[in-house]
Amino acid sequence: MQKILVWDLPVRLGHWLMVGGFALAWLTGDSETFRLVHVIAGATVLAVASFRLPWGFIGSRYARFVDFVRGPTRVRSYAMSLLKLQPEHHVGHNPAGGWAIVLLLGLGILTGLAGWAIYNDIGGHWLEELHEGLAAAMLTVVIVHVAGVVSGSLVHGENLVRAMVNGYKRGAPEAAIRSARPLAAGLLLGWVALACWWIAN
Amino acid sequence: MRTLPPLILLLASLAGHAETPQQIGKIYATEAATQQAGFTPSAKRGEAFFRQRFAQNDKMPACTSCHTDNPLNAGQHAVTGKAIRPLAVAANGERFSDPAKVEKWFGRNCKEVVGRACTPGEKADFVAYMSEVR
Numbered sequence: 001m002q003k004i005l006v007w008d009l010p011v012r013l014g015h016w017l018m019v020g021g022f023a024l025a026w027l028t029g030d031s032e033t034f035r036l037v038h039v040i041a042g043a044t045v046l047a048v049a050s051f052r053l054p055w056g057f058i059g060s061r062y063a064r065f066v067d068f069v070r071g072p073t074r075v076r077s078y079a080m081s082l083l084k085l086q087p088e089h090h091v092g093h094n095p096a097g098g099w100a101i102v103l104l105l106g107l108g109i110l111t112g113l114a115g116w117a118i119y120n121d122i123g124g125h126w127l128e129e130l131h132e133g134l135a136a137a138m139l140t141v142v143i144v145h146v147a148g149v150v151s152g153s154l155v156h157g158e159n160l161v162r163a164m165v166n167g168y169k170r171g172a173p174e175a176a177i178r179s180a181r182p183l184a185a186g187l188l189l190g191w192v193a194l195a196c197w198w199i200a201n
Numbered sequence: 202m203r204t205l206p207p208l209i210l211l212l213a214s215l216a217g218h219a220e221t222p223q224q225i226g227k228i229y230a231t232e233a234a235t236q237q238a239g240f241t242p243s244a245k246r247g248e249a250f251f252r253q254r255f256a257q258n259d260k261m262p263a264c265t266s267c268h269t270d271n272p273l274n275a276g277q278h279a280v281t282g283k284a285i286r287p288l289a290v291a292a293n294g295e296r297f298s299d300p301a302k303v304e305k306w307f308g309r310n311c312k313e314v315v316g317r318a319c320t321p322g323e324k325a326d327f328v329a330y331m332s333e334v335r
Binding site for chain 2: 030031032033035036039119121125128
């Protein structure tokens with residue numbers, strides 16, 4: 001086992017853009033003064049999540065949904081292995097992390113679309129309530145996800161936050177991805193910029 | 202088109218909390234009376250409050266920063282430039298009909314523009330002004 005490249009650049013960049021976008025959107029949610037900041041932060045989340053869907057089919061090995069979306073039995077057995085302090089090691093996302101991704105992408109898209117509609121005066125009060133409920137659900141998943149990452153890192157003895165920054169995890173050399181896909185990362189940045197510009201205007 | 206008003210009433214009753222501005226004003230007035238004996242809502246005080254420059258916020262020093270000097274007119278968001286439908290009930294029948302929505306927006310806007318929570322008396326006066334202004 002050695003350090004191998006696991007996360008491609010679009011996955012890592014998208015992850016941290018989503019973190020920044022969601023945090024900023026959450027903090028500015030009640031403010032009219034920072035309404036534009038809120039809208040741009042939300043547009044970032046929406047753009048990243050909508051990019052991630054096709055990337056889950058055409059991205060590198062560990063970015064693909066088939067690599068990490070698992071049924072409830074596998075999630076339970078992973079959670080049990082963590083509790084017993086004998087964690088199953090996954091080169092890519094573990095089954096719990098996989099569900100965090102699916103939920104956060106889904107909630108990110110729904111919250112973003114609801115926010116976009118409100119900003120364009122479609123829907124009214126009930127849509128505002130829905131937008132806030134979805135955002136609160138998203139925060140709940142974020143908290144569970146972060147708790148899982150911290151406990152997973154401790155139990156595995158592998159810093160998963162750093163892995164999401166530099167892309168390297170423990171694994172067999174033949175399990176590594178060949179390219180960080182920098183071109184697609186550039187495309188992601190362009191897509192986010194375009195979405196922010198278009199939604200804020 | 203004749204089926205539209207009953208349909209709207211049905212939807213409003215499904216939402217479960219459609220009220221009139223008078224009912225909503227009364228909720229605040231009753232609350233204010235518990236703090237200040239003999240309180241009666243005043244549209245005139247409400248208007249003064251609407252026009253007051255709180256100057257807590259550079260971009261939105263007063264209610265009028267977004268809602269314009271005339272609540273019968275459509276407003277414009279001071280930051281985003283987005284249109285805001287009129288506050289006055291005479292110009293926008295949807296105003297002050299949903300207690301949860303009214304309370305939510307008093308909460309947000311008072312904090313940001315007035316710099317503190319509005320008192321029940323201020324809310325009762327404000328609702329009175331917006332209900333009566335023609």
